Amino acid sequence: MKNYKVAVVGATGLVGSTFLKLLWEYKFPIETLTLFASERSAGKKVAFGDKEYTVQKLEEGCFDGIEIALFSAGGSVSQKWAPEAEKSGAVVIDNSSAWRMVQECALIVPEINLAHFDSARKIVANPNCSTIQSVLPLKPLEDKFGLKRVVYTTYQAVSGSGMKGKNDLARTLAGEEPEFYPYNIAKTCIPQIDVFTDNGYTKEELKMVNETRKILGKPDLKVSATCVRVPVMNAHAVSIMVELEKPFTLEEVRKAFEGQDGIKVLDDPQNSIYPVSTVANDNDLVYVGRIRRDLSCDNGLLFYCVSDNIRKGAAANAIQIAQALIKAEKI
Ligand SMILES: NC(=O)c1ccc[n+]([C@@H]2O[C@H](COP(=O)([O-])OP(=O)(O)OC[C@H]3O[C@@H](n4cnc5c(N)ncnc54)[C@H](OP(=O)(O)O)[C@@H]3O)[C@@H](O)[C@H]2O)c1
Structure with a gap:
């Protein structure tokens, strides 16, 4: 070789x-x-x-x-x-x-x-890190049921900002003033990642929109995103709402996720089994769980995924x- x-x-x-x-x-x-x-x-x-x-x-x-x-x-x-x-x-x-x-x-x-x-x-x-972990579960849904609309809400770890982000969380956890984020990241979530553009979205949010379309080869896919920095050292989480073209059962969705390389389904909420940052830390899998119907539209699905943003992301x-x-x- x-x-x-x-x-x-x-x-x-x-x-x-x-x-x-x-x-x-x-x-x-x-x-x-x-x-x-x-x-x-x-x-x-x-x-x-x-x-x-x-x-x-x-x-x-x-x-x-x-x-x-x-x-x-x-x-x-x-x-x-x-x-x-x-x-x-x-x-x-x-x-x-x-x-x-x-x-x-x-x-x-x-x-x-x-x-x-x-x-x-x-x-x-x-x-982009949040996009990678989101398109992996979206791909089998696209193949089996067709994607009509996607809405992302992210919960992004400070390691996504590099050493400066990790140092600011450590600093503020120790009671010192923030030097990097605009607010004290030890005490609050911050609904801003990267700079704001004229349409009210941040660049990070628009990266998720545009990159999802390019990777999936669907330039007209309806996608929106809200990206939030949270006081977690490593591993991003994304809550994903999807409107699918075809009807589905939750069992079919679970099987579709399980058949996708790179994904591990963790979905037994009664026993508190769902994706958390500590499970995703320091490995390459995308963990998917909280799989349920969206109650607000026909063929709507909600799920949650977590992955190590420095590794798979x-x-x-x-x-x-x-x-x-x-x-x-x-x-
Ligand atoms: N953190 C994440 O989750 C993540 C995820 C996906 C993509 N990225 C991207 O990956 C890149 C690096 O991110 P990071 O988190 O690793 O940042 P980081 O910890 O701040 O590291 C930045 C690296 O770039 C080097 N560098 C800076 N200016 C340079 C220059 N003029 N010429 C050559 N090297 C230079 C730095 O060298 P010195 O040590 O000498 O300053 C350091 O090695 C960014 O583009 C970021 O957007 C980050």
């Missing part, structure tokens, strides 16, 4: 360090590993398995010879450097939002739409894309 020359951009960050942890855990076939971060971290040593690697800064020619480049250093870094890596011949898998809605770039959840990969354009976008999904492309002989 071939080994690959791999680069991680943003290797010192929350997602970047999870890339390293998972590349090791998954025994990813690595020939060489090159780590990049900002100039601040250049020269810093980072452990990978039993070796130490020196973090480098990005500069002209730094991607020469790289075959797979995993980016998680923010949108502006991806905007500038992902095309450089692509020009050098690497397949880029990018965690920022920079390339997600670019038509020629595939936006992939490997269990759903690996076929969207087009080898003419080698920058692949990794979707970011690093794990990106590495799974690389693994799936290798298996399909596209890299």
Whole structure:
């Protein structure tokens, strides 16, 4: 089996360090590993398995010879450097939002739409964290019953804001004043993730709307979202209301979820069995439960899903894309 020359951009960050942890855990076939971060971290040593690697800064020619480049250093870094890596011949898998809605770039959840990969354009976008865990259960519903309308309400952990978010929860839990969020995240939920746009939605909410349509290949699907930051360290939750085209039984829905790779159904509410953040922490599954009829419309369904936003919502999904492309002989 071939080994690959791999680069991680943003290797010192929350997602970047999870890339390293998972590349090791998954025994990813690595020939060489090159780590990049900002100039601040250049020269810093980072452990990978039993070796130490020196973090480098990005500069002209730094991607020469790289075959797979995993980016998680923010949108502006991806905007500038992902095309450089692509020009050098690497397949880029990018965690920022920079390339997600670019038509020629595939936006992939490997269990759903690996076929969207087009080898003419080698920058692949990794979707928004809340979107990944939401489209996984939506896909079998679309296949079996047809999706007519989707309404999301998210409960997003502070790790979704990177180290700054985790530090602000720790700081405010210790009784100090917030420095990152506009309110004390230890004491309240905050119904704002990212900045507001002119139509009253935040950018995060519009990412969920647009990315859901692109991944599922349904540009006209009716989708709305409300995204809320909650005082949980890690693992996002999403409550999903779906109006389906066809009638269904709850048993059929449960079976459809159970048949989808990447999903585990936890749904025995009488015994307090449903998805919670602590179950999802540090693994790659999307947990689905609280499956019930929506009482407000015909063919309406409500359910709740939880997943580790740094793993399946970011690093794990990106590495799974690389693994799936290798298996399909596209890299
Ligand atoms: N957290 C999540 O749940 C999540 C989920 C999906 C996607 N993402 C996306 O992943 C990216 C990283 O998020 P994160 O949570 O890991 O953030 P983070 O913990 O703040 O880490 C940011 C990383 O980017 C590096 N960086 C910053 N400026 C750079 C520059 N000019 N050149 C090179 N490297 C630079 C940082 O290096 P230094 O250490 O040297 O500053 C660090 O390694 C963002 O685009 C984010 O939107 C995050």
